[in-house]
Amino acid sequence: MGCRIQYYLIAIFSFCLIISCDKEEDPTNNETEGYIQYGTPMANIPENEELVMYEVNLRAFSADGDLQGVQNRLDEIAELGVNIIWLMPIQTNGGPINSPYAISDYYAVDEEYGTLENLRTFIEEAHSRNILVILDWVANHTAWDHTWMADSSWYTQDVNGNIIHPAGTNWTDVADLNFDNENMANQMIDAMKYWVLEANADGYRCDAADYVLFEFWKRAIDSLRAIPNRELVLFAEGARNDHFEAGFDLNFDWSFYNRTVDIFSNGMNAEYLYSQHIVTYGAVPAAKEKVRFTTNHDQCAWDGTAIDIYGGIDASLAAFAATLFYPGVPLIYTGQEIGWNVQIPFFSNSIINWNYGASTLEIYKKLMNAYTNNEEFKLGALNNFSSSDVVCINREINGNSAWCIVNTRNSYSSFNLPLELQNFSGINLLDGNSFSTNGNVLSLNPFEILIFK
CATH class of the missing domain: 3.20.20.80 (Glycosidases)
Incomplete structure (x- = not known):
């Protein structure tokens, strides 16, 4: 009887030890x-x-x-x-x-x-x-x-x-x-x-x-x-x-x-x-x-x-x-x-x-x-229209489109506009004023930033 009790005590201790180890090893x-x-x-x-x-x-x-x-x-x-x-x-x-x-x-x-x-x-x-x-x-x-x-x-x-x-x-x-x-x-x-x-x-x-x-x-x-x-x-x-x-x-x-x-x-x-x-x-x-x-x-x-x-x-x-x-x-x-x-x-x-x-x-x-x-x-999805001197990207979602143009140079740059921006009319998102282009070339000041839609 004493041996059986000892067996059960060992079994219980071993089970608890296993559970304890499992918890320690399971960080979730x-x-x-x-x-x-x-x-x-x-x-x-x-x-x-x-x-x-x-x-x-x-x-x-x-x-x-x-x-x-x-x-x-x-x-x-x-x-x-x-x-x-x-x-x-x-x-x-x-x-x-x-x-x-x-x-x-x-x-x-x-x-x-x-x-x-x-x-x-x-x-x-x-x-x-x-x-x-x-x-x-x-x-x-x-x-x-x-x-x-x-x-x-x-x-x-x-x-x-x-x-x-x-x-x-x-x-x-x-x-x-x-x-x-x-x-x-x-x-x-x-x-x-x-x-x-x-x-x-x-x-x-x-x-x-x-x-x-x-x-x-x-x-x-x-x-x-x-x-x-x-x-x-x-x-x-x-x-x-x-x-x-x-x-x-x-x-x-x-x-x-x-x-x-x-x-x-x-x-x-x-x-x-x-x-x-x-x-x-x-x-x-x-x-x-x-x-x-x-x-x-x-x-x-x-x-x-x-x-x-x-x-x-x-x-x-x-x-x-x-x-x-x-x-x-x-x-x-x-x-x-x-x-x-x-x-x-x-x-x-x-x-x-x-x-x-x-x-x-x-x-x-x-x-x-x-x-x-x-x-x-x-x-929005990204579209790229950049040139060697100018970053020009467009982002589109649900039929709406917004633009970012940045002159990367410390000098004036002329940028040939994509068809989508030729004779464009929209809103300057930096000041709320109207924004428009005339023709197919845009003149940019040194490091100029244009954000519009």
Whole structure:
């Protein structure tokens, strides 16, 4: 009898152990982490092709460099037609160079930026303006003082057993994580669930996504999408096409950006922009999108402002317009909208003067108003009529048509109009006045922008 009881006890223990292991290995099990959904998730979020993104560098955005400083200007962000904000990392960071991408605690808001309650309030305020908020997620590496360092098996090691920084980089302030370690991967997924549930975040921009295994992203995204009653936006900082297969909605379009620099700064044939678009979107699955930009935190910090890179404020505006009216998700970076011509670091604070650049801001507002209030530009099919010096594209939907013409040169250009625009009469979408052409040739001022229908 005693042996039988012992057998049953062993069997019960083994069963419980199996169930426990199954739960640990199944990151899509949303009953194990014990988090509670805070607030009310936004419903009916925009389709990917309707997103307009704004990247926030907290350390530059306000004098205090915190969430409240951004919250105070949410109305100004909304005026640009923005419906999704990407916050650069808000988790506790460490390391010798003060990088926000050196995370020392995945579960805490760095006191530099505020508290969990501040983040919750910020997201509530953004939601009240129909703006989603995604957080920057640094999965590839941590700071060297992260608590996970207690288990060296969670990190990549060299042949001598030493933890290393990410291979092929100069990122010596961070330690490379080992995604072959199931416990680490599951803990990472748990942390990603935490912010979606406890802060009501709307998704993530995933840093250095190309460095992380496809298999991890697939498991993590499946887990996040399994959270009940949640719609999320997931954005990969990378160029791998398998990001879409893993479940990401968006990734960066570096090739398109590089082509705009070639055209506007180096005199490349403007027709190549359309060619680049066709090549890029030929590898993008339906309902997925590329994020297109003329600056972001990396470009601005290391290479120069958009004004530096394109060779002047007018050139940067023209490049932005050409980028904006092509298909894709447009991105505006902190201070870009006022033409802030100071390189903005993100390892330290460098405060933007929002009273600067009022005239540039008005141009951005007009461009964004034309884009957001005319469905042709967000949803319409693309037709190309460009020449070697002039970007000319048309977007059509439901029998309606809208146009973007941009002179890519710092000189006067004559553009041979397509038949559709010869002796054309319509509305200038930048000022509401009438717009018309006479004959078959259009004369354009240096870097002139025309948006009409």
